[in-house]
Amino acid sequence: MSTDLNLAKELFSRYEVYKEAALTHRRFKHIDILPLINKLKEASVFTVTQAGSSEQGREIYLFKLGAGSIKAFLWSQMHGDESTATMALFDIFNFFAANDKFDDFKKNILDRLTIYIIPMLNPDGAELFQRRNFYDIDINRDAIKQQSAEGRILKSVFDSIKPDFGFNLHDQNGRYSVGQTSSVAAISVLAPAFNHAKEINPVRERAMKLIGSINDALSCFVPGNIAKYSDEFEPRAFGDNFQKWGMSAVLIESGGMKNDPEKQYLRKLNFTAILSAFGSIASSSYEDTSLSVYEQIPFNDKLIYNTVLRNLKLKTNGGYILIDIAFNINEVNSGGNSAYYGSGSIEEIGDLSGFYGIEDLDLSGMEIAPGRVYPNSLSSEEEIENLKFNELYSEGYIFISLNDSLAKAFEGKYTKYPINIILTSDPKQFITPIKTENRPDFVIKQGDIVKYVCINGYLCNITEHIGGIRNGAIVR
């Protein structure tokens, strides 16, 4: 056990050497990985073949490495907007292509295992950064009916390999909690059930023990941030069926982490987890892991919001009441490039004990109030750019209005500027009520002094200059 842990620490500390520098954010496309695949084809450690093509004709590749009798099969990004593990797989390819002090570790793995890897099973979904394939089929509900080109590729590779172990690599919502705690689930794992009774046979038990060893390897980096995905049997899903068909299936879900919007830390955890797992399969050390390690990993729960603010005074007709407020920011794809914008939403108002924010602040003594509209209507982009936003915020201004000719230039739903833009006919009368499902647009004051502004769900401490506003909203 301790040698496995030391190895995980060493892999983790040497990670930067192998990190694929061409992949820097989550929204890369098929075209971005093609040159990497072409370069890796030249490394003698891999055999790279085309496993098939997506519905739109994008090549789906299969990497093979090692010559051992134990067969492991990994695939990533079957859901097109779940790309964290794909980044880690390219880091892992670089790891195996290098010659260095890990040579003995690699040789042991490649002598004992034959490893098959499909990076990016759903390139058409990745192109649009959407979950489903080109025909809007969820590939992970197509294990039986086999109506998606990508699902057929996955099944046919599985049939030809007959793997002993499989790694089904996904991303989950970044707001799951680890059980009933305030900790966000950075990584969630599962040995999927193969029937509704959730029975444990030797195939599933092997997966559970391997997950136990992965948990032990990761727990020193993210103590308390590892959870278990729901184990309800899904008869249409690949992991569940592969488990039924004799492969010990391990699901790894990359979740959320504070200050890791592009999931680069989670990518590093994937790198460490997968290589550690190869090591413990090669040495059989996972067999010594108690089943209780797996059983004691808490399930995902839904107690977390992006932001929770507590004990705020809210003015009412009769005086003041005290509220907690919870809000999220969801990402919305914006066009054919890699861009997205944030769209905030108030989720809950009232007593939020038992719920937690990734950002969670007790603001006792402060008052929440609607923000104001800057009184001067602006007539050019230059005028907007020259605004001293922090001075506006300190006056409680979180909306600006534009004159008619400039307004035409502001189509769409968001603005790159760190303020909301109002295009209504009577902006001076504009107000956003602080209510659930509305955008989180408000100010927080201590006495008469504005301490925070919240614009489209982005909270900014204006006296200490903490927090940034990625984008404002266009309000009609």
Ligand SMILES: [Zn+2]
């Ligand atoms: Zn998924």
